[in-house]
Each structure stands twice: as C-alpha cells, then as structure tokens.
Amino acid sequence: MVNLIYLLPNPETEVLVAGMAKEESTGGKNITSKPPPEPSPLRRAKFFKANMRILVTGGAGFIGSHLVDKLMENDENMVIVVDNYFTGSKDNLRQWNGHPRFELIRHDITKPLLVEVDMIYHLACPASPIFYKYNAVKTLKTNVIGTLNMLGLAKRVGARILLTSTSEVYGDPLVHPQTEDYWGNVNPIGVRSCYDEGKRVAETLMFDYHRQHGIEIRVARIFNTYGPRMNIDDGRVVSNFLAQAIRYEPLTVQLPGTQTRSFCYVSDMVDGLIRLMEGDSTGPINIGNPGEFTMLELAETVKEMINPAIEIIKVENTPDDPRQRKPDITKAKELLGWEPRIKLSDGIPLMEEDFRKRIGIPRK
Ligand SMILES: NC(=O)c1ccc[n+]([C@@H]2O[C@H](COP(=O)([O-])OP(=O)(O)OC[C@H]3O[C@@H](n4cnc5c(N)ncnc54)[C@H](O)[C@@H]3O)[C@@H](O)[C@H]2O)c1
Numbered sequence: 001m002v003n004l005i006y007l008l009p010n011p012e013t014e015v016l017v018a019g020m021a022k023e024e025s026t027g028g029k030n031i032t033s034k035p036p037p038e039p040s041p042l043r044r045a046k047f048f049k050a051n052m053r054i055l056v057t058g059g060a061g062f063i064g065s066h067l068v069d070k071l072m073e074n075d076e077n078m079v080i081v082v083d084n085y086f087t088g089s090k091d092n093l094r095q096w097n098g099h100p101r102f103e104l105i106r107h108d109i110t111k112p113l114l115v116e117v118d119m120i121y122h123l124a125c126p127a128s129p130i131f132y133k134y135n136a137v138k139t140l141k142t143n144v145i146g147t148l149n150m151l152g153l154a155k156r157v158g159a160r161i162l163l164t165s166t167s168e169v170y171g172d173p174l175v176h177p178q179t180e181d182y183w184g185n186v187n188p189i190g191v192r193s194c195y196d197e198g199k200r201v202a203e204t205l206m207f208d209y210h211r212q213h214g215i216e217i218r219v220a221r222i223f224n225t226y227g228p229r230m231n232i233d234d235g236r237v238v239s240n241f242l243a244q245a246i247r248y249e250p251l252t253v254q255l256p257g258t259q260t261r262s263f264c265y266v267s268d269m270v271d272g273l274i275r276l277m278e279g280d281s282t283g284p285i286n287i288g289n290p291g292e293f294t295m296l297e298l299a300e301t302v303k304e305m306i307n308p309a310i311e312i313i314k315v316e317n318t319p320d321d322p323r324q325r326k327p328d329i330t331k332a333k334e335l336l337g338w339e340p341r342i343k344l345s346d347g348i349p350l351m352e353e354d355f356r357k358r359i360g361i362p363r364k
C-alpha cells in the first residue's frame with residue numbers, strides 16, 4: 001500500500017510521505033519549519049523582475065478595495081483581485097478597470113486557483129454578521145476550504161500570504177483589552193461560530209502550513225473597521241447608524257447598549273496590513289484603534305455630528321454578541337511601528353460624505 005503511494009505522481013502525496021518518514025526518524029516529534037519552496041523560474045526572468053505580483057482575495061469588498069488603491073499607488077506592483085461579489089462590488093474597483101497593472105477575476109475561493117504571484121493578501125470572507133450568518137455553511141467553507149486553497153497556492157508558487165483574521169477569535173472576551181496571547185472565549189456551536197470558529201481554523205491552517213511546509217505567513221487580527229465604501233445596508237453598526245441618521249430614521253441601538261467596540265478608520269487599517277505583510281513578524285498581531293465606545297455613546301456621537309433631530313431607540317440583540325472589545329496594540333506598535341492616526345470624530349465625517357453621495361441626500 002505504502003509503495004503504491006510512492007508511485008503516485010502527486011506532489012502533495014510526495015510531501016506527505018516524506019513528512020511521515022521524517023516524523024518516524026525524529027521519534028514522532030513535531031517537524032518544524034522547512035525552507036520555503038523555490039519560486040517559479042519565471043520569477044527570475046527579466047520581464048517579471050520589475051513587478052511584484054500581488055493577489056488580493058476579496059479585493060472587491062470594503063477593506064480589500066482600499067488596500068488595492070494603496071497597492072496600485074506603487075508602480076512596481078501588479079495587482080490581481082479575485083472575488084465572487086457576494087458582498088463586494090466591481091464598482092469599488094472601477095478606477096482600476098483596464099489599467100495595465102490590474103486584473104480582476106470572478107472566482108470563488110472555495111475552488112482552487114492557479115496564478116503566479118509573489119504575495120497573497122487573503123481577505124475573501126463576508127464580514128458583516130448578517131451576511132456571514134446568511135449562509136453559515138458557505139462562510140465556513142470560505143474560511144476553511146478557501147484558506148486551504150490559498151495556502152496551497154502560496155506553497156506551490158512560494159508566495160508570502162497574509163490572512164485577515166478577526167477580533168472575533170477572542171469571542172466574548174474575558175480578558176480586557178485583548179492581547180494576542182489570549183485564547184478567547186468562543187461558543188463553538190452558536191450562530192456566530194461559522195465566522196469566529198472559521199477564522200480560528202483559518203489561523204490554525206496558516207500556522208500549520210508555516211510549521212510543516214515553511215510557508216511565509218502573516219496573520220492580522222482586525223478589530224471593527226469603518227469608512228467609505230461600506231455597503232449602505234451592510235448591517236454593521238457604524239454603517240447602520242450613518243445611513244439611519246442621513247435618512248432621518250431612528251438609530252437602532254441593540255440591547256443593552258453598554259456593549260463596547262473599538263473602531264478603526266480604513267486607511268489606518270490598510271497601512272497596518274501593508275506594514276505587517278512587508279515586515280518580519282508572522283503575527284498574530286492585533287490591528288485596531290484602542291478608542292473604546294459603548295453602542296449608546298456611538299449613537300450619541302453620530303446623532304450629534306450628523307442629525308441632532310433624530311431619535312435613538314433600543315431594539316432586540318442577536319445571540320452571543322460580545323460584551324466588550326478593545327485591542328491591546330503594544331505588539332503592532334513595537335513590531336510594525338504602527339498605530340492608528342484617525343480618531344472616530346474625524347473618520348465619521350469622511351464616511352458621511354461618501355454615504356450622502358450614494359444615498360442621494362446632500363448635507364443641508
Ligand atoms: N471590516 C471589519 O471590521 C473586519 C474586522 C475583522 C476582520 N475583517 C476581515 O477582513 C476581511 C474583509 O472584510 P470587509 O469588511 O472588507 O468585508 P466585505 O464583505 O466588504 O469584503 C469581503 C469580500 O470577500 C468576497 N468574498 C466572500 N466570500 C468569497 C468567496 N468564497 N470567494 C471569493 N470572494 C469572496 C466578497 O464578495 C467581498 O468582496 C474579511 O476577511 C473579514 O473577515 C474585517
């Protein structure tokens with residue numbers, strides 16, 4: 001039987017068999033890192049040397065499209081986006097349509113993808129609770145099979161890969177603020193589990209590929225991010241409150257209203273992700289703004305800044321809503337030289353302008 005496996009011309013099988021053999025000879029102990037695989041010979045060809053080919057999965061989404069804008073500012077970068085447009089839109093990337101250094105591929109990452117790239121920013125996954133709960137099994141497949149596919153690609157072409165994980169890996173945290181060494185308090189069978197457990201498995205896959213196959217990995221734990229281009233009916237709190245205030249609708253604070261979040265403006269987030277990708281630390285590293293607000297405080301702030309005439313009402317919450325969340329960003333400061341620059345009161349007006357344009361209600 002074992003001999004038959006050796007005869008299969010499948011590189012995955014060969015690695016598996018080689019790994020098993022090595023494990024036996026090390027007395028069953030864990031095998032640590034191997035050198036990363038050799039990149040394709042194309043990488044050394046003159047034509048390709050000039051450009052860094054960067055794949056962004058989920059690049060038509062909110063954070064992904066801002067990341068693409070930033071990466072495209074560098075003439076040395078060639079950017080390839082893959083997206084299935086579940087929560088993203090081509091419109092977010094229209095400024096790059098037809099650009100010689102840009103490609104957009106309609107693709108679902110739960111299916112394998114073969115492209116020659118040097119770096120992978122792996123963002124594809126619905127992020128708003130209403131969207132990730134909509135098809136929970138698909139969310140899990142995206143996190144598990146999708147991440148496996150992207151790691152398989154990274155292994156094949158020798159690319160460095162960054163995963164956008166989430167503060168939701170801490171669940172309903174019992175440690176506050178959250179440090180990266182906290183293992184979290186997550187319900188494994190709840191309605192949010194497809195997302196938070198999915199991301200936890202995605203992190204595990206990243207570290208196992210790193211240990212077992214020497215893949216260069218980066219893991220960012222993103223805390224609530226907001227800014228222009230969020231879907232207007234996205235369901236997340238900042239976009240909900242802004243759209244409601246602009247439309248003269250009451251702001252819906254979910255009970256109890258004392259739950260907290262920390263909000264990071266999208267340009268700060270993109271800066272943190274690029275620093276992490278280009279730096280030497282694998283992470284996981286928290287990237288977020290430590291300014292912490294209750295949802296009632298957020299509603300009061302939006303009301304005061306956008307439309308003092310509107311009402312704030314309390315509505316039912318959904319199960320397992322984390323009661324508090326605030327990143328400890330000591331590691332990001334020390335290892336990436338990163339900290340956020342834009343405070344909530346400066347970020348909201350930047351987002352308001354974009355929302356008013358798209359909703360079609362100008363400021364009076
Ligand atoms: N925005 C936040 O506050 C936040 C916080 C923590 C983590 N994150 C993570 O950052 C990433 C981006 O979040 P976002 O806020 O931009 O969300 P988003 O929903 O705007 O973007 C996600 C993108 O992924 C695409 N996508 C989803 N499933 C896919 C699949 N199977 N194949 C291909 N494409 C697929 C969507 O169409 C969309 O364009 C996600 O991985 C999310 O988990 C975001």
Ligand SMILES: O=C(O)[C@H]1O[C@H](OP(=O)(O)OP(=O)(O)OC[C@H]2O[C@@H](n3ccc(=O)[nH]c3=O)[C@H](O)[C@@H]2O)[C@H](O)[C@@H](O)[C@@H]1O
Binds near residue numbers: 240261
């Ligand atoms: O930052 C993160 O790590 C994660 O945060 C979000 O999860 P959540 O914080 O629950 O995001 P929201 O849906 O925006 O809710 C934030 C808080 O606002 C409250 N809320 C939401 C919407 C609303 O209309 N009113 C309201 O009070 C919710 O009850 C919750 O307490 C999403 O799951 C992901 O985008 C992301 O991975």
